[in-house]
Amino acid sequence: MSLAFPLEKIAMIGGGSWATALAKILSENGARVGWWLRHKEDVQHLQRTRHNPRYLSSVQFDLTRVFPSTDVEDVVKEADWVVLAVPAAFVKETLDKLDRDALKNKRVISAIKGMIPGRNELVTDYVSERFRLSREKMGCVAGPCHAEEVALEKQSYLTIGSPDLALAEDFSQLLRNRYVKAHAAADLDGIEYCAVMKNIIALTCGVAHGLGYGDNFQAVMVANAVQEIRRFLYALNPQPRDLSASAYLGDLLVTAYSQFSRNRTFGNMVGRGYSVKSAQMEMNMVAEGYYAVKSIFEVNKDLRVNMPITSAAYHILYEKVAPAVEIELLKEKFR
Ligand SMILES: NC(=O)C1=CN([C@@H]2O[C@H](COP(=O)(O)OP(=O)(O)OC[C@H]3O[C@@H](n4cnc5c(N)ncnc54)[C@H](O)[C@@H]3O)[C@@H](O)[C@H]2O)C=CC1
Numbered sequence: 353m354s355l356a357f358p359l360e361k362i363a364m365i366g367g368g369s370w371a372t373a374l375a376k377i378l379s380e381n382g383a384r385v386g387w388w389l390r391h392k393e394d395v396q397h398l399q400r401t402r403h404n405p406r407y408l409s410s411v412q413f414d415l416t417r418v419f420p421s422t423d424v425e426d427v428v429k430e431a432d433w434v435v436l437a438v439p440a441a442f443v444k445e446t447l448d449k450l451d452r453d454a455l456k457n458k459r460v461i462s463a464i465k466g467m468i469p470g471r472n473e474l475v476t477d478y479v480s481e482r483f484r485l486s487r488e489k490m491g492c493v494a495g496p497c498h499a500e501e502v503a504l505e506k507q508s509y510l511t512i513g514s515p516d517l518a519l520a521e522d523f524s525q526l527l528r529n530r531y532v533k534a535h536a537a538a539d540l541d542g543i544e545y546c547a548v549m550k551n552i553i554a555l556t557c558g559v560a561h562g563l564g565y566g567d568n569f570q571a572v573m574v575a576n577a578v579q580e581i582r583r584f585l586y587a588l589n590p591q592p593r594d595l596s597a598s599a600y601l602g603d604l605l606v607t608a609y610s611q612f613s614r615n616r617t618f619g620n621m622v623g624r625g626y627s628v629k630s631a632q633m634e635m636n637m638v639a640e641g642y643y644a645v646k647s648i649f650e651v652n653k654d655l656r657v658n659m660p661i662t663s664a665a666y667h668i669l670y671e672k673v674a675p676a677v678e679i680e681l682l683k684e685k686f687r
């Protein structure tokens with residue numbers, strides 16, 4: 353196979369499903385991928401068997417292009433591009449080991465669809481401030497794309513958001529292959545916030561499903577969600593954007609409807625009566641929407657946007673209001 357990008361050096365930060373899927377796409381395109389994983393035994397397993405033992409274990413890696421390691425400083429030092437793919441709740445502790453100049457002269461892509469808990473910041477805002485990095489040097493990976501379908505090489509679409517369209521286009525090129533189409537977009541903030549919010553909506557769709565509501569109700573929930581997202585984005589960052597594009601609506605739809613969605617699965621368990629703790633323990637994966645709902649709810653205390661779905665999810669997850677009560681209230685608010 354000819355290598356499309358033999359000289360590009362990537363640092364992949366994260367050992368979960370999405371990091372594994374992105375490492376597959378990038379390395380198969382010929383990039384050199386230094387791959388930080390948290391557990392030494394996972395690194396050793398990858399080196400021995402060429403498979404990630406925990407996530408997307410069917411994917412086999414070419415170890416002449418993929419270099420697993422537990423040393424985040426080493427992995428970052430070598431790279432031109434740093435791709436962040438740990439859940440947002442672990443960004444701080446993962447990057448804490450790096451000094452403030454570690455990302456100087458690097459281009460940083462967040463593949464994370466969550467906010468930094470406690471700080472209620474987008475990942476790119478946090479990284480930009482912590483590492484004194486201009487947002488022009490940053491981008492995000494968005495779009496309706498489940499890691500599980502990447503592993504199966506199903507046709508997928510990604511959008512790279514960055515205020516620097518040239519950077520977004522460069523990273524799009526690294527991703528394009530037989531089954532991935534990627535394109536550049538300028539709306540970094542809007543795309544990143546929408547990716548966070550669609551997780552909250554998918555989680556709440558899961559709650560309704562767990563309570564026995566059907567497809568008719570879910571379709572109305574999703575339609576109302578688009579309006580909720582539009583109101584919030586307009587209040588926060590009023591610029592023209594086409595919310596029907598796949599980076600916004602497409603990602604909302606796939607997460608709300610897919611069997612692979614972590615957020616929907618988590619919500620479904622809560623709707624069926626699991627406590628938040630037991631639902632989290634049951635999943636070996638992270639539902640970003642759980643953390644995101646608190647961040648968005650708190651950001652909205654100043655904005656005061658009408659956000660019935662987010663408020664319902666917050667009451668269920670953080671104030672222990674019975675899911676049936678909150679969904680019953682939503683029923684009356686939807687049009
Ligand atoms: N899975 C997918 O299809 C997609 C995921 N994303 C985003 O990618 C990000 C990563 O999620 P996934 O790969 O899905 O995760 P996952 O749910 O597959 O796996 C959980 C990850 O959390 C890590 N983790 C758990 N405790 C940790 C700790 N204390 N410190 C550091 N890491 C810890 C695990 O090592 C593992 O990497 C999320 O923001 C998610 O929204 C974005 C697009 C698609």
Ligand SMILES: O=C(CO)COP(=O)(O)O
Pocket residue numbers: 465495496497498551554603606607612613614615616638639640
């Ligand atoms: O963002 C995703 C698909 O585009 C993944 O969503 P989940 O985390 O709910 O699986």
